[in-house]
Amino acid sequence: MKETSKEFFDQPMDEKKVVCQEYAGEMEKLAFKLMEIICLSLGLPGGRLKGYFEEQTSFLRINHYPPCPFSDLTLGCGRHKDFDFLTVLAQDDVGGLEVKRNGKWVPVKPDPTALIINVGDICQVWSNERYKSAEHRAVVNGEKERYSIALFLVPSHHVMVKPLEELVSEKDPPKYLPYNWGKFYATRNRSDYKKQNVDNIQIHDFRVPN
Template structure:
């Protein structure tokens, strides 16, 4: 990428400040009570559930340590990612996404109508993944998203597969803890993911930027899924909006950064909120990150859980079909639009 073109320039209120706010850090949670082979005491699990609940309520973001994902898998993903993105644009575009299959490489994603300063390579966790062909409400046709297989590096596909398997296990453990923190059965969310989940894994590459005060790696947004599990290299850049300020997340080696998505906000009937976040870039160092997005099956009807609704706390959202919502978002992330993307606020009951 060369100089900053107009398509990348953020509106004035969204432009990042180059000074980092020194503020409290997001919670750090030790998952050893649920990841070690030894049986943990009930009190340890109870304490962990309280920590998760507090982090979800206060931040919607937290870091986890002693998570059980082998370090060598993360190292292999980073090596493979660097190898893939080091290729020429022409080589990378041989595995580009297209209108029918949203998986693969692209470098023109937009967030809130502004182009992101990044390149990505997307994969479905379950290959192939069944999704609606179009976002149109009365069109019931389905299609499959399938993974692209770059020739270089030759082991990229197998490396991603091994990494995703372990990250998915971690996601399900976290969803159990989140369920318990809401007073639900540990396996309450399982039914939405056991069959035909639509989860995605992404390789992100943020090149150096000549004008980091004008552009963003990813503009301010909230994640649309249930949960995001993020690993990254040593270059900081992820920021979360907390009490009106953008807080830079400080890295802990071999930790994962976790954030709630819109689906948990809806399921919890606003007990927990999906946090707004963004990615800043810099002029000196490129940055790599590796998010796993936990998404339910395409036929899932997303709505507040019955156990969390009562006369004092009525349902705050109308139901929406997850597959249609997902395909609509993917179909509108690649060009500037007259209106903003569909959001869960459109399903909010006034």
């Protein structure tokens, strides 16, 4: 898959439109299995969330970070939290992924034989914050190019995302107002292309005030 990634980025734009379908299918199977496990960990039936993905909008993203001699001044991907349910990430042996822990950016040691699983914002909302999405970013390497491949598991456009009724109670009320996934995604995509200092929509915009 990593060799395919390099071949992919070396191709003309017209030839980049269709690639890696078999890989995406296998990663999707893994993502759905992990979703079942998360449901069970919350005391829910394994298939509790399956209905939200009947017309799923999941997608695969192949990232290429060229080397940059001014790596301390160049950011490959700015700090963010994944807006999906969960992300299955494969990366090569070139470091670059960092997660925020106790207010500091901590490098994730690269392991090309392992997959990284990121819990996304939708999982945070559905679980009423029993699971929380992690803030992360990607920095470039000064000498080596870096590749990563991410499968984002996201529900159907029409789905209303809100804390699951089984996980809320009088003692633990909903922490988020409902939002439509399709509208959220469209708004987020539009704001991603605005100026760097313009905040894009986040799930905390729907958080119920304490």
